[in-house]
Amino acid sequence: MSQVRSYDAIIIGGGAAGLMCAIEAGRRDRSVLIIDHANKVGNKILISGGGHCNFTNWGAEPADYQSGNPQFCISALSRYTPKDFLTKVESHNIPYHEKTLGQLFCDGSSTEILNMLTTEAMDAAVTTIVNCTVNEISRKYGFMLKTNKGDYTCESLIIATGGPSIPQMGATRYAYEVAKNFGMKVTDINPGLVPLRFRGEHEVFCRNLSGVSIPSSVSCRGITFKENILFTHRGMSGPAILQISSYWKQGQPININLLPDIDVDNFLLSELSRRPKGEVPTILSSVLPRNFARAFCNRYQINKPINQLSSKDLLSLSNKLTNWELSPSSTQGYRMAEVSLGGVDTGELSSRTMESTTVNSLYFIGEAVDVTGPLGGYNFQWAWASGYCAGQFV
Ligand SMILES: Cc1cc2nc3c(=O)[nH]c(=O)nc-3n(C[C@H](O)[C@H](O)[C@H](O)COP(=O)(O)OP(=O)(O)OC[C@H]3O[C@@H](n4cnc5c(N)ncnc54)[C@H](O)[C@@H]3O)c2cc1C
Known part of the structure; x- marks a missing residue:
């Protein structure tokens, strides 16, 4: 023995x-x-x-x-x-x-x-x-x-x-x-501190922007983190997304402010008066990564001069930039957590x-x-x- x-x-x-x-x-x-x-x-x-x-x-x-x-x-x-x-x-x-x-x-x-x-x-x-x-x-x-x-x-x-x-x-x-x-x-x-997955249109959107990172603030259930988001092949990651993933629950949206350090309404109005014929993707490229600005404008059909946007359109654009609501389908699970x-x-x-x-x-x-x-x-x-x-x- x-x-x-x-x-x-x-x-x-x-x-x-x-x-x-x-x-x-x-x-x-x-x-x-x-x-x-x-x-x-x-x-x-x-x-x-x-x-x-x-x-x-x-x-x-x-x-x-x-x-x-x-x-x-x-x-x-x-x-x-x-x-x-x-x-x-x-x-x-x-x-x-x-x-x-x-x-x-x-x-x-x-x-x-x-x-x-x-x-x-x-x-x-x-x-x-x-x-x-x-x-x-x-x-x-x-x-x-x-x-x-x-x-x-x-x-x-x-x-x-x-x-x-x-x-x-x-x-x-x-x-x-x-x-x-x-x-x-x-x-x-x-799983916590984990990348989030998306299905359908937003998954394709993310894949096309894979590698692009944007300083943002991301909120869910009253909690907000201000750090970078990162687009990946399957969805979104980066510190702000990893942080919020620990609070996200299936079926809930996350809300992203893509320009947390800018007064977006003022920015859009001043661009409208400064360069009324400026294309929206070009204007947004001055404050966001160029390829993101283009993809974002394509997705929301705002590929046009800023003076062609109605007041309602401008308000909606401002809302999308500061309170972009997305619905993850799942997390990427324990393999990535x-x-x-x-x-x-x-x-x-x-x-x-x-x-x-x-x-x-x-x-x-x-x-x-x-x-x-x-x-x-x-x-x-x-x-x-x-x-x-x-x-x-x-
Ligand atoms: C990719 C990655 C990066 C990270 N980076 C950071 C960071 O920079 N800063 C930070 O604060 N946290 C970080 N973390 C989190 C951090 O690693 C964990 O919170 C921490 O290691 C937990 O320590 P622990 O001792 O409880 O468990 P662990 O470090 O996971 O240790 C558990 C140990 O138990 C052993 N074990 C498991 N099951 C059995 C079993 N059945 N029988 C015998 N042995 C077993 C494992 O082999 C392991 O050695 C990171 C995590 C990951 C995955």
């Missing part, structure tokens, strides 16, 4: 949250094992931020996060702040810069953040096993895990397996399965420790929990903060 190995804490999932939790628990002299089914830990860190890892955001506040209980994340985010993570980054001499809107990126590669975490985990005597599949978890000697690499027991079990976004990289719903098996609630799960919205119900967890309120010594951290941030370093900040907090108790 093979030997059963015992640890104080076993963390299933060696991503951002799992590594952070392991470092903190290891520093408390807890014996810690990370189990990951991938061939290496931290794969999502490596691909994050276009390879430069947007590792936190200066402005990350609890109010920025979506959750069934918006209060839940307050404790963790206030105990481990963006400044705390930045101090870690600086102590490893990793060069970084602020890109925009408080988003902090590595100057070099995301590998530097992963190396920093794996080095700290090693220094804290954390053991890691990759290519390891957990086949069964039972409550025996604390928890007993049967895996393809042997049997393990632990006092504290931490589930840090993230959510199902990017399944092609090995992302799974494992955390939800474990929670349900232990009788805990899991909220609805949906940066996060999974929803997760283990926060009503089932202690906001101080991340421990289950019904199953002693079982913890959930990171994206597995129903706390989701917007684009821009917020989701890593949640992973660091929730991992840090659990790491003080496991």
Whole structure:
């Protein structure tokens, strides 16, 4: 019979949250094992931020996060702040810069953040096993895990397996399965920070403009984001669309202001008096990408001199430019989603420790929990903060 190995804490999932939790628990002299089914830990860190890892955001506040209980994340985010993570980054001499809107990126590669975490985990005597599949978890000697690499027991079990976004990289719903098996609630799960798809005329419109980007503000259900939109082969993406996708629900429209920094009524009236015979696509090309202006005017049949538009036409054009209503057919799903919205119900967890309120010594951290941030370093900040907090108790 093979030997059963015992640890104080076993963390299933060696991503951002799992590594952070392991470092903190290891520093408390807890014996810690990370189990990951991938061939290496931290794969999502490596691909994050276009390879430069947007590792936190200066402005990350609890109010920025979506959750069934918006209060839940307050404790963790206030105990481990963006400044705390930045101090870690600086102590490893990793060069970084602020890109925009408080988003902090590595100057070099995301590998530097992963190396920093794996080095700290090693220094804290954390053991890691990759290519390891957990086949069964039972409550025996604390928890007993049967895996393809042997049997393990632990006092504290931490589930840090993230959510199902990017399944092609090995992302799974494992955390939800474990929670349900232990009788805990899991909220609805949906792809978030994901490009939107369109059907019919607008799909063709987008495809023809694929690659064109416009600084805009995009609204849905009373929430607005002002960043770029990007036309793609299948629909629309870009930061403003990714952000709004986390609020969009099937069947609802999104509204786009294509000229959020311009008083459009004044602009059209002054163009009318300045160059009455000016073609509308030419006039719009002075404030929008030329190919977009042409396609937009073709689509709405306003390929004519501006003085041929009636007052009603001008008003309608102004409305289209500032409140362009579009109805996405769907999102592009988990294959393209940066996060999974929803997760283990926060009503089932202690906001101080991340421990289950019904199953002693079982913890959930990171994206597995129903706390989701917007684009821009917020989701890593949640992973660091929730991992840090659990790491003080496991
Ligand atoms: C393309 C992309 C870019 C992103 N860029 C950013 C960014 O720049 N800034 C930002 O803040 N956020 C970014 N995110 C989001 C961020 O990566 C996640 O929010 C964060 O990684 C969540 O951390 P986690 O530790 O909870 O889960 P993960 O990082 O997903 O880690 C989960 C770990 O669990 C393992 N695992 C899964 N299932 C099992 C199982 N059954 N058994 C064993 N192991 C398992 C996985 O292999 C993985 O190592 C990005 C996401 C994507 C997809």
